[in-house]
Amino acid sequence: AxxxxxxxRHLIKEKRETATLKCYPIPRHDTVYWYQQGxxxxxxxxxxxxxxxxxxxxxxxDRFSAQQFSDYHSELNMSSLELGDSALYFCASSQRGAADxxxxxxxxxGTRLSIL
Amino acid sequence: xxxxxxxxPGMFVQEKEAVTLDCTYDTSDxxxxxxxxxxxxxxxxxxxxxxxxxxxxxxxxxRYSLNFQKARKSANLVISASQLGDSAMYFCAMREGLAxxxxxxxxxxxxxxxxxxx
Numbered sequence: 429a430x431x432x433x434x435x436x437r438h439l440i441k442e443k444r445e446t447a448t449l450k451c452y453p454i455p456r457h458d459t460v461y462w463y464q465q466g467x468x469x470x471x472x473x474x475x476x477x478x479x480x481x482x483x484x485x486x487x488x489x490d491r492f493s494a495q496q497f498s499d500y501h502s503e504l505n506m507s508s509l510e511l512g513d514s515a516l517y518f519c520a521s522s523q524r525g526a527a528d529x530x531x532x533x534x535x536x537x538g539t540r541l542s543i544l
Numbered sequence: 545x546x547x548x549x550x551x552x553p554g555m556f557v558q559e560k561e562a563v564t565l566d567c568t569y570d571t572s573d574x575x576x577x578x579x580x581x582x583x584x585x586x587x588x589x590x591x592x593x594x595x596x597x598x599x600x601x602x603x604x605x606x607r608y609s610l611n612f613q614k615a616r617k618s619a620n621l622v623i624s625a626s627q628l629g630d631s632a633m634y635f636c637a638m639r640e641g642l643a644x645x646x647x648x649x650x651x652x653x654x655x656x657x658x659x660x661x662x
Contacts, residue, residue: 473649484648
């Protein structure tokens with residue numbers, strides 16, 4: 429079965445640079461979520477999109493922005509990168525329906541971002 | 545206060561034994577969902593099982609079952625007949641406010657590092 433595709437898998441940047449992470453959800457999934465997982469930490473919710481509109485916002489820094497496109501893929505844009513942004517960034521997707529409570533969020537393999 | 549508490553930072557279990565991973569949660573919402581994810585050392589996050597707050601029966605998925613005790617606000621994961629491949633970090637997570645939309649993001653616990661020994 430098709431899974432959530434994230435690119436790139438690994439990314440190395442320097443401080444103050446910018447980065448763009450991409451996410452392609454599972455086909456027919458209409459909701460995309462972004463999470464950040466620091467080393468040895470649990471994932472932290474950043475932001476989500478449903479039908480190309482921002483749906484919910486978590487602890488996303490102002491330096492980060494995201495959007496969902498007409499083909500449902502999503503991009504996380506990160507600017508003025510800091511050492512503390514080094515983390516594993518997950519994208520997840522789900523299909524929102526009348527009973528979306530029981531629709532699990534399926535995660536991609538993540539993008540490992542390292543800031544030098 | 546922590547919304548999700550996993551009290552076992554690490555566990556060692558003999559292969560073929562059953563294992564219970566503890567999870568307690570804190571919410572004032574009546575409608576919420578509880579999830580368990582597995583994260584192997586390779587890093588991916590794998591969905592295991594889901595329990596809704598209104599589900600009367602405990603969820604089961606193959607060797608995984610969820611011991612849901614609503615009054616105690618606990619949602620423990622039980623893995624039967626453990627295998628070497630079960631060695632991983634296990635996260636309990638919650639989604640709140642499901643009635644009328646609510647929050648999208650999952651709140652995760654700190655995780656339990658499970659090691660299965662031969």
